[in-house]
Amino acid sequence: MALLGCGFDPGVTGIFTAYALKHHFDEIHYLDIVDCNAGNHGQAFATNFNPEINIREITQKGRYYEDGVWREIDPLSVHRDINYPHIGDRPSYLLYHEELESLVKNIPTLKRARFWMTFSEAYINHLRVLEAVGMTRIDEVEYQGQKIVPLQFLKAVLPEPASLAENYSGQTSIGCYIKGVKDGQAKTYYIYNNCDHAVCFAEVGSQAISYTTGVPAALGGLMMVQGKWKQAGVFNVEEMDPDPFLAKLGEMGLPWHEVVNGPFPFDD
Structure with a gap:
């Protein structure tokens, strides 16, 4: 068996959605995945994972x-x-994120699916300057007789993401806002996890971005080894039973919370 996309997003967000469909909805119509990093690493500009992929x-x-x-x-x-819970309002940008591809396939009642991620004004300003001067280009340019890709060069001079962990403070918050119907009635649902950078560093020496990626991957492997997720073929996480995974997720350091028919920011 092969399991695709078992980090947090993609990964837990798909499992959250599958859990919502199993326990709270007959049909899911609207899905908004929201990803906030409200942490502070003290750097003027840095990415929390591979800079080339992130940018x-x-x-x-x-x-x-x-x-x-x-x-x-x-x-x-x-x-x-x-x-975002325990964080407050943050500017969030609509991006393309790969889990949307499988979610709209595996949950055919979806009318709309979107992904949002937070960025500070300083981060956006740095990014726009880098883009304006060509440093985010992914095509080759010639420099001193050698061909280089500007974005790969930028990656080499930016801080290594793992090096950010020691001085990182603040939290991440990742979750799913879902709207649909249950027993003929409209219903809204929000399911999320908050994770603290400093707590992650104290436990395993990493920042929360790495922690929230690694723990679900390890748990997905455990589900397969224990036979709780075991089928022949290649599968996305939302095709698996979400219950045994979510029953263990909190024990492994990523507690999750749910709000039924609470405040809902997506009425458009």
Whole structure:
């Protein structure tokens, strides 16, 4: 058996959605995945994981699913303030994220699926300057007789993501806002996890971005070894039974919370 995308997003967000469908909805119509890093690492500009992947993810066109078609927008052109638990309002930008591809396939009642991520004004300003001077380009340029890719060079001079952990403070908050119907009645649902950078460093010497990626991957492997997730073929996480995974997730350091018919920021 092969299991695809078992970090946090993609990964736990798909399992959250599967759990919502199993226990709270007959049909899910609207899904908004929200990802906030409200941490402070003390650097002027740094990425929390592989800079090449992170910057390409942000500078590509945004993409989301609505009414049976994929819609594209200019990079970082759609944003709104979203309130995150124990953090507050943060500017959140609509991005393309790969888990949307499988979720709209595996949950065919979805009318719209989007992904939002927070960035500070300083981060956006740095990124726009780097883009303006060509440092986010992914094509080769010639420099002193050698061909280099500007983005790969930028990766080499930025701080190594693992080096940020020691002085990182603040929290991450990642979750799913879901709207649909249950027993013929409209229903909203929010399921999320908050994770503290300093707590992660004290436990395993990493920042919360790495922690929230590694723990679900280890747990997914455990589900397979124990036979709780075991089928022949290749599967996305939302195709698996979410219950045994979520029963262990909190024990492994990532407690999750749910709000039924509470404040809901996505009425558009």
